[in-house]
């Protein structure tokens with residue numbers, strides 16, 4: 091695991107956007123794994139801006155999103171499909187048929203999860219996976235207790251995750267309690283992983299994920315098992331890391 095610590099969330103987002111752009115410039119047919127949520131908004135804004143200035147093309151890129159809520163249609167404003175369209179896909183030259191997100195409306199979410207997992211394999215796996223980190227150290231919607239070998243599947247969200255994400259739903263809108271998520275084992279098979287975490291509310295999750303020990307109780311700690319993970323932080327999110335650990339991991 092390598093660490094990059096920036097002064098601000100904006101600088102950390104810029105660093106991650108740069109990694110994404112370099113990936114698609116070096117390998118135009120890259121397969122990307124993408125997160126949603128508040129953290130990557132700055133990354134997508136920077137990528138859109140760079141694209142408008144002629145840096146990077148998505149013409150040959152394929153994407154797989156990490157997760158989707160069960161029960162939300164792609165056009166629901168709170169769905170991750172809608173988020174991706176608004177924040178990235180509608181603004182770049184990506185081929186919509188190569189953007190993949192689990193269907194929240196599948197009749198059988200278990201079959202949908204298996205289909206998604208096979209599709210990732212059919213594309214030859216994911217070159218670069220971007221991740222956010224939950225306050226309870228979840229990655230994707232792999233909540234504490236998820237096995238580090240878990241595959242894409244239907245999961246229940248914890249009350250703390252439901253509460254943390256409540257702000258993304260309109261007042262009175264029904265908030266799902268289940269999702270389909272890539273598994274931790276699926277994530278660990280990606281060739282390169284970049285995690286972005288910013289803000290003091292992520293400091294504990296960052297410290298538990300980076301300091302170890304690696305345990306099913308801390309999904310983010312599974313990333314220690316991966317050969318090419320970079321965690322990009324702002325100072326607030328790095329607050330609880332030991333100095334010696336930072337020196338050991340600084341990229």
Ligand code: F6R
Nearest residue numbers: 125126127128129222223224230
């Ligand atoms: C989103 C996802 C989640 C988020 C995490 C952090 O696709 O898989 O793991 O990355 O919940 O969310 P924010 O960035 O909103 O704090």
